[in-house]
Amino acid sequence: MPDTVARAQLDTVLRSGGFRMTRQRRVIYESLVQAGRHVDANDLFEQVRKRYPGISLATVYRTVAVLKAVGLVKALPLGEGHQHFEPASDTVHYHLLCTACGRVMEFNPAEVAGAVAGLVESGWHIEGVEFFVKGRCPKCTAQKNV
Ligand SMILES: [Zn+2]
Ligand SMILES: [Zn+2]
Numbered sequence: 001m002p003d004t005v006a007r008a009q010l011d012t013v014l015r016s017g018g019f020r021m022t023r024q025r026r027v028i029y030e031s032l033v034q035a036g037r038h039v040d041a042n043d044l045f046e047q048v049r050k051r052y053p054g055i056s057l058a059t060v061y062r063t064v065a066v067l068k069a070v071g072l073v074k075a076l077p078l079g080e081g082h083q084h085f086e087p088a089s090d091t092v093h094y095h096l097l098c099t100a101c102g103r104v105m106e107f108n109p110a111e112v113a114g115a116v117a118g119l120v121e122s123g124w125h126i127e128g129v130e131f132f133v134k135g136r137c138p139k140c141t142a143q144k145n146v
Helices: 007-016 023-034 041-051 057-069 110-121 138-145
Strands: 073-077 083-087 094-098 104-107 132-135
Touching: 007 023, 023 041, 023 057, 023 083, 041 057, 041 083, 057 073
Parallel strands: 094 132
Antiparallel strands: 073 083, 094 104
């Protein structure tokens, strides 16, 4: 996992935000990284429980809030009721949400990258790009048509 924060760095980042490094925080962050991308709080809770039995969902929520506060975790704005998280160290990508199965997929269209590069060339300083597609994935669309 080259683009994630190492343990010592995690400690430093937490401290600089005024938080202590605890085993709980480390396990929750590592679980988020290992879970792959775009987990919601419940997915993350299931992952964390495997390594830390007895942890509560409330603790997972609180810890995610801490990790967000220090910039290690990003919450994805995926519309109503979909609060997904991913490590903030991930490379640039955009999201597709299937409203039928709830799966979040990522894509990185060359057209968007090209458009952004074009803006930079024309003198724009880019602070952020949001691009989000919502619909039914091919699998769900096929099922609907049966
Ligand atoms: Zn993502
Ligand atoms: Zn789907």
